[in-house]
Amino acid sequence: MRTIVEARQVKKLFGSKGSVSTALQEIDLTVLEGEFVGIMGPSGSGKSTLLHLIAAIDEPTAGSIHIDGSNLHTMNEEQISKFRRDKLGFLFQDYNLLDTLTVKENILLPLALAKVPVAELELRVEEITDKFGIKPLLAKYPYQLSGGQKQRTAASRAIIARPSLILADEPTGALDSKSATDLLESLKELNEQDQATLLMVTHDAFAASYCSRVLFIKDGTIFTELVKGQTPRKAFFRKILDVLSVLGGGAGDVI
Amino acid sequence: MTLFSTAVKNMKGNFRNYLIYFVSMMFSVVIYHTFVSLQYSTDVQASIALSKNVEVTFKTASFVLILFVFIFIWYSNSFFTRKRKKEVALYSLLGVRKRSIGKMLFYENLIISTIVLAAGILIGTLLSKMFGMLLLKLLGTTAEIGFHVSGSAILNTTLVFAVIILITSIQGYRLIYRFKLIDLFQADKQAESVPKASPLLALLAAILLATGYVFISLSFDSESDLMRNYGVAFVGITLGTYLLFRCLTVFLLRLAQKNKARYYRGLNVVGTSQLLFRMRGNVGTLTIIALLSAFTLLATDIAFSQYYTNTKHAEQTSPFSYMHLSQGQAFDEQVNRIIAADSKHAVTAAIDIPVIKSSGRTSSSVVFPERYSEEEDKPVKIISTTTYGVIAKALHLERAVNPAAGEAVAVKTMYTDYSLSDYKKEKLTLELPTRSWELSFSDLLEDRILSWSFPDFVIVICDDLYGDLKDLSSEVLYKAYKVEGESSTAETATELMLLDGAEKAGLTSYYHEYKTGLEDTGIGTFVAVFLGLVFLAATGSILYFKQLTEAHSDKERYTILRKIGVTRKEIRASILKQSLFIFGLPLLLGITHSIVVVNAMSKLFSNLVDVNFTVPVLFSTALYVMIYLFYYILTVTSFNKIVND
Structure with a gap:
């Protein structure tokens, strides 16, 4: 199976001389094609930093990251943008939809950037919005949508260009429980049916229980790892809670 | 604190x-x-x-x-x-x-x-x-x-x-x-709402602008007609411009959205939508900028064109350096002495021009308006072919004329743009006390040969006919001088003007024509250019601020785009395009308005008929575009800095 993410000895320091704080210390991470990996940890543990490094939004102080075979370190600004566009899909807590574009235009943006012919583009939009159940909303503007609808729009945008890796940063953070469940179900379906590779940072044990593997980070190092295997989701959820209670600090803001 | x-x-x-x-x-x-x-x-x-x-x-x-x-x-x-x-x-x-x-x-x-x-x-x-x-x-x-x-x-x-x-x-x-x-x-x-394209209002905009353009070009007979035409044109163009920005822009942007192959390509989808959302808030500013640009360009064009054509105008009004009606030996010699005494401006020609003045009319009074005959002075000035030859030699004119009996060569009336074919359509009847002659026009002289005076109607006829006319009518004698460096004869020209009887002799000098024109049009140009610069600076800075305010509120959108993998280069290109739309439209409209109006006015106002507009209009428009471009670049650079760093 293909390796999608390969991070070796990744280290990240913040601040300048005199007051350096370590966000990540020598982390190794491998994500294979078709995996749905969750990253959990208390606030300040470095989980968002790790996501930013993988998304090439930030650069590591030391170590190397390869995504789908390309080394992020050797790429220049332009290449990184192209890389993000071609290989990555993003899902953010605050949706990051463009309010001047309709739902349809928001979704097709990555394809437009990749200069995909109109006929194929329309087809893909059709296909994806069908999957996420937002087809009737295509002509609407983001301010006319509910939170759940917005996040499903964002999810459609994230996957429409068929990226090698979908990065989700607290995607359920701003959603009510019904919308959150709907979204997670959709992501799981995507993972299982389309073999999409997902990496999701979350606070929420319930969200993490949809993953096939969950990494726990504490103080910039990997604390432990849980693999779902054949465990039913509810049992996996309880296992995650157990780890969190050991992890400490994080448990308070789980539920 | x-x-x-x-x-x-x-x-x-x-x-x-x-x-x-x-x-x-x-x-x-x-x-x-x-x-x-x-x-x-x-x-x-x-x-x-x-x-x-x-x-x-x-x-x-x-x-x-x-x-x-x-x-x-x-x-x-x-x-x-x-x-x-x-x-x-x-x-x-x-x-x-x-x-x-x-x-x-x-x-x-x-x-x-x-x-x-x-x-x-x-x-x-x-x-x-x-x-x-x-x-x-x-x-x-x-x-x-x-x-x-x-x-x-x-x-x-x-x-x-x-x-x-x-x-x-x-x-x-x-x-x-x-x-x-x-x-x-x-x-x-x-939440900004998306403006809708109303085809009806867009049509109205087009109609209003067309009406404005038509009314500005209508000919007029009286001042009240003129005021009415210009009033209608002003309202039409102003409202039309406003509606144009209000509707046609939305219409155009909507049309751009319809072309999916282009619209769904790169950042076009983002840029077009941004513009569409912003249009409503920008309509007022864009209208004002388009109208001010039109006004500025118009004023500069007209002032500068007149300034630019001043020399030619002076040469036409006063083809000789000095010219006066003979007032008897004493006066004529006095004038001759003063001119000869000016050693800096050597006399190159001093000639006598005998002229017969006659009443007359033409068959359809186009080239010879009826009001000419209402003047006290006899309206038709007649010169013989021989005299024309003397004049042509003094003024270094190349054209030779040779009218047959029964023919007249017309000298083009100032402030008109009639061509030979206009003259050929008419017959001139000279009415002398005892007899009248009917003549047809055979040729048209573009170069002027006598100083301008109203009524301005000069013809050249063959010597035989001139002789016949002279027997029936009296002749007047013009004295004309050509000197070197005629545009700097301030002292001599002024001294001549102050002579007793100068006014009665209808004394004209090239210098006075040249200088008066130069000062009037020079001051006009100076004022128009500087007023224009102030307008430009102010409107440019208003556009600049509007765009930067938008940049600040767009910042987040561009951050999102960066995150999903849009390169800085692409964002820069999109900003360039969007600002070009905002800056380009009012400029384009302003230039169009000014050119249409200048063109219309140059045909309607007699004192603008002979003015050469091409070079000055090109020049002032180019200058305007250049300064405007400076604001565009400044704006785009700042905009880019705000959203793209």
């Missing part, structure tokens, strides 16, 4: 943001001060020899300038105050009373304006000599202007701007009371 020191601190912090505004405002103070200084300058007044329009022109220009500056400052001020809603809200939350906040803004505006005013007057005074010299150069005078600090000019500028500053400062103070705390926090959250 006092309110005053807070105000000073705020200004220091905001200085960079307001720099363009300061510069534009200071520029208008400099120009106003220059206009006033030139009005008061004794040096300038002494150097202007003939024109009587100087003071009126400068006073009108100053008035227009004040009116404009007032609106500009008022607009900018309320714009800035609104931009600082959040800051005001913060003070309110901290428990500062509105009265105090208002006072603070009042102080700020007062301090800024005072500094700008002082700096403007200082620079204006320092540059007044340069501007004065520039004006005199335009007027073709070489006199030196000394450096003067004009107390009355400074007082005038200070008073006028003090009033403007006070009124706008009070307005800033009052604006605070209209804000509600809750509005302040919601200022940026108001």
